Amino acid sequence: MQKHTVGYLIGSLAKNSINRKLALALVKLAPSHLEMSEISFKELPLYSYDYDADFPPTARDFKKAIAAVDAVLFVTPEYNRSIPGGLKNAIDWASRPYGKNSFTRKPSAVIGTSPGAIGTAVAQQSLRSVLSFCNSPQMNAPEAYIQFTPGLITDDGEVTVQSTEQFLRNFMEEYAAFVARVLSVLPRDA
Numbered sequence: 001m002q003k004h005t006v007g008y009l010i011g012s013l014a015k016n017s018i019n020r021k022l023a024l025a026l027v028k029l030a031p032s033h034l035e036m037s038e039i040s041f042k043e044l045p046l047y048s049y050d051y052d053a054d055f056p057p058t059a060r061d062f063k064k065a066i067a068a069v070d071a072v073l074f075v076t077p078e079y080n081r082s083i084p085g086g087l088k089n090a091i092d093w094a095s096r097p098y099g100k101n102s103f104t105r106k107p108s109a110v111i112g113t114s115p116g117a118i119g120t121a122v123a124q125q126s127l128r129s130v131l132s133f134c135n136s137p138q139m140n141a142p143e144a145y146i147q148f149t150p151g152l153i154t155d156d157g158e159v160t161v162q163s164t165e166q167f168l169r170n171f172m173e174e175y176a177a178f179v180a181r182v183l184s185v186l187p188r189d190a
Contacts, residue, residue: 022112078120115149
């Protein structure tokens with residue numbers, strides 16, 4: 001099976017974020033042919049088109065990291081019924097300046113967890129809208145809105161509920177198949 005590199009972005013900047021725990025679990029449950037690496041955006045300044053002529057080094061490095069991977073996975077909480085501002089800022093940096101969108105034709109998927117019963121459903125819908133504009137092919141199913149309960153995922157990424165572990169493993173297998181399918185139709189070098 002062909003290997004694919006996946007950069008994952010964690011929407012929360014908090015060190016002890018439950019979405020960070022979820023991301024760690026997803027890395028552990030991913031098929032071996034997915035090479036997973038976090039793409040951090042915590043050092044990015046607020047985007048302004050004033051930077052378009054000359055991005056600061058942190059923004060250039062961030063865009064290069066997105067460009068270097070085959071696919072992107074977003075693991076995000078929900079803030080005020082949308083995505084966190086830091087994540088939106090990161091997407092703005094990666095998709096600018098006009099004509100140099102790092103997400104174009106790059107397969108993506110969205111997942112998230114929160115203590116609420118609907119997981120991160122509204123935030124994911126908001127993010128999907130942004131990714132559609134960025135021309136990023138998105139995995140539409142299975143959807144994954146994880147209600148986080150205390151102890152569901154340990155600090156080292158072990159999922160303690162077997163049915164949730166199997167669901168997340170299946171999500172990652174479906175994502176791997178989606179990435180392979182998209183890249184067979186929209187190769188990176190095109």
